[in-house]
Amino acid sequence: xxxxxxxxxxxxxxxxxxxxxxxxxxxxxxxxxxxxxxxxxxxxxxxxxxxxxxxxxxxxxxxxxxxxxxxxxxxxxxxxxxxxxxxxxxxxxxxxxxxxxxxxxxxxxxxxxxxxxxx
Amino acid sequence: xxxxxxxxxxxxxxxxxxxxxxxxxxxxxxxxxxxxxxxxxxxxxxxxxxxxxxxxxxxxxxxxxxxxxxxxxxxxxxxxxxxxxxxxxxxxxxxxxxxxxxxxxxxxxxxxxxxxxxxxxxxxxxxxxxxxxxxxxxxxxxxxxxxxxxxxxxxxxxxxxxxxxxxxxxxxxxxxxxxxxxxxxxxxxxxxxxxxxxxxxxxxxxxxxxxxxxxxxxxxxxxxxxxxxxxxxxxxxxxxxxxxxxxxxxxxxx
Numbered sequence: 001x002x003x004x005x006x007x008x009x010x011x012x013x014x015x016x017x018x019x020x021x022x023x024x025x026x027x028x029x030x031x032x033x034x035x036x037x038x039x040x041x042x043x044x045x046x047x048x049x050x051x052x053x054x055x056x057x058x059x060x061x062x063x064x065x066x067x068x069x070x071x072x073x074x075x076x077x078x079x080x081x082x083x084x085x086x087x088x089x090x091x092x093x094x095x096x097x098x099x100x101x102x103x104x105x106x107x108x109x110x111x112x113x114x115x116x117x118x119x
Numbered sequence: 120x121x122x123x124x125x126x127x128x129x130x131x132x133x134x135x136x137x138x139x140x141x142x143x144x145x146x147x148x149x150x151x152x153x154x155x156x157x158x159x160x161x162x163x164x165x166x167x168x169x170x171x172x173x174x175x176x177x178x179x180x181x182x183x184x185x186x187x188x189x190x191x192x193x194x195x196x197x198x199x200x201x202x203x204x205x206x207x208x209x210x211x212x213x214x215x216x217x218x219x220x221x222x223x224x225x226x227x228x229x230x231x232x233x234x235x236x237x238x239x240x241x242x243x244x245x246x247x248x249x250x251x252x253x254x255x256x257x258x259x260x261x262x263x264x265x266x267x268x269x270x271x272x273x274x275x276x277x278x279x280x281x282x283x284x285x286x287x288x289x290x291x292x293x294x295x296x297x298x299x300x301x302x303x304x305x306x307x308x309x310x311x312x313x314x315x316x317x318x319x320x321x322x323x324x325x326x327x328x329x330x331x332x333x334x335x336x337x338x339x340x341x342x343x344x345x346x347x348x349x350x351x352x353x354x355x356x357x358x359x360x361x362x363x364x365x366x367x368x369x370x371x372x373x
Contacts, residue, residue, distance in 0.1 A: 002329030002350060008337045014345035021352045030348070 004030040012036035016043040018078075022050025028060045031067065039071050045078040045110065049091060057095040064096065068104045075099065076106045085109065122151055132159055161190040164216075167198035177212055188215035195223040202230035213238060224250040228272075232256050244291065247271040252307050257286065264291030266317075268300055286311035290342065292319040293335075302331040308338070315339050321347040 001023070006012060012034065017027045027044065042064070064075050077092055079085035089107055093100040123131075132155060135141050142160045146153050166173050180186040194216055196202065202213070211234075219239035223246040224232075232251065236259040244265035245257065252271040257263060266289060289311070295301050301324045308315055317339045324332050336343060 002324065002326055002332075004329050004336075004348070005333045006336055006346070008340035009343045009346065010340060011342060011344050012346060016345075016347040017350070018348065019350040021350075026350060 001029070002026050005033045006030060007033045007035045009034075010036050011038060013038050014041045014043075015039065016045065018045040018047065020047045022048060022053045024053060024056045024060050028056065028063050031060075031063055034067075037071070039067070040073055042067065042073055042075045043078055043108075044075065046088060047080075049088060049095070054095070058097075061096045061098050065098045065102065065104065068099070068102075074104060074106060076108050078108050078110045080110050122149070125155065128152065128155055132156060135159065136162070157187045158190045161187040163193040163195075164188070164191045165195040165197065167196055173212075180212070183212055183215050186212065186215045188212075189218050191216050191219060193221040193223075194219050195225065196227055197225045198227065202227060202232075202234055220244070222246070223248065223267075226250065235259075246294075252303070254286070254307065254310055257311065261285070261287055263287035263289060265289075265293075267292075267294035268296070268304060269294070270297030270300065271303070286313035288313055288316055290316045290318060292321065293317040293339075295320075295322040295324075297323070298325075299328070301328040301335065305331040305334045305338075308335075316342045318342050319345040319347075321349075323349040323351060325351050325353055 004026070006015075013036070015031075015034070017030070019026070024044075024046070031042070044060075067073055068075065077088070077096070079088040092105070092107060096105055099105040132142070132145070135145070136159050139160060142156050145156045146160070165171050166176055180188070213234060217239050219242050221244045222235075222239070222242055224235075225246075225248040227250045232253045233255065236256060238259075240261065242260040242263055244267070245260065245263055246267035246269065247253075248267075248269040248271070250271055252268065257266065264287070293304070293315075295304055301322050315335075315338045320335060320339065320343060322332055322335070332348070336346065
């Protein structure tokens with residue numbers, strides 16, 4: 001599990017996470033280190049989703065809700081066009097239930113966004 | 120028929136920037152059109168690919184002083200045999216590429232990179248893909264903002280870094296791809312005397328590279344606004360290089 005510390009990046013405004021394994025704990029842990037008050041955008045771009053890490057998604061959900069209320073940000077979940085993307089679109093409400101219930105998350109097809117995503 | 124006013128012709132050509140075949144046809148309309156069309160036709164040049172070997176460029180433009188290279192803003196050099204020591208000096212084929220904004224070197228691993236030092240004083244972005252990391256090259260472009268390192272590697276005898284050499288401000292985007300690139304970057308980039316001021320960092324990293332990524336973020340902590348993290352749990356292979364992913368559009372788009 002990578003241990004990233006972004007606490008020194010005090011000017012950080014845009015943050016994008018992309019990954020190729022099931023676990024999302026590293027994202028939660030990294031987001032907990034963010035100290036920038038100017039954070040405006042958080043994009044998450046899962047390449048794979050595993051059912052076995054559902055509790056980890058719940059933790060991420062709680063943290064993102066907290067960040068949304070304290071920093072006025074609106075996270076975006078990016079997905080690929082095609083079957084994998086459809087699965088993600090269908091599952092996002094169960095993976096991020098609180099964020100979805102409050103209407104705080106946008107689902108964006110990769111390549112159609114204005115910013116973010118892997119360059 | 121009176122000739123079109125130049126500004127009208129320029130407006131028309133602006134619409135044809137992405138249509139090289141149409142631009143080539145425009146060259147046949149009138150000799151008066153040729154210089155204006157060339158500005159667009161040679162804005163992006165790739166050399167060293169099977170379709171555009173350097174031999175063809177030299178044959179087509181034997182006199183460097185009449186070469187359209189001064190129109191080129193984006194130059195991609197692919198392959199190690201493209202540049203040789205004989206390409207040094209003011210009468211070589213590289214020298215006219217002096218108005219570049221973007222330069223990408225891909226698989227130029229045995230070529231003498233010093234022949235490219237200071238090639239274009241206006242250069243803003245440099246991409247090294249499977250090419251030696253050469254801080255002397257980086258320092259020779261005073262306006263350089265963006266840097267992409269994709270499976271770049273070190274050659275002690277190639278990296279002619281000089282501690283007294285002023286380095287560019289590097290205020291744009293840093294892109295790191297390939298195995299161990301984040302770790303290498305924390306070792307290589309601090310030697311640049313001007314410091315790191317990147318506002319955007321995009322990096323792929325694996326488990327072992329979390330610490331170097333944190334270090335890079337700390338190095339740019341006062342300027343970093345946008346961070347893109349692509350985590351792969353284990354060391355990943357380098358991006359396969361094809362003609363499709365050679366471009367540095369990723370830098371230009373930002």
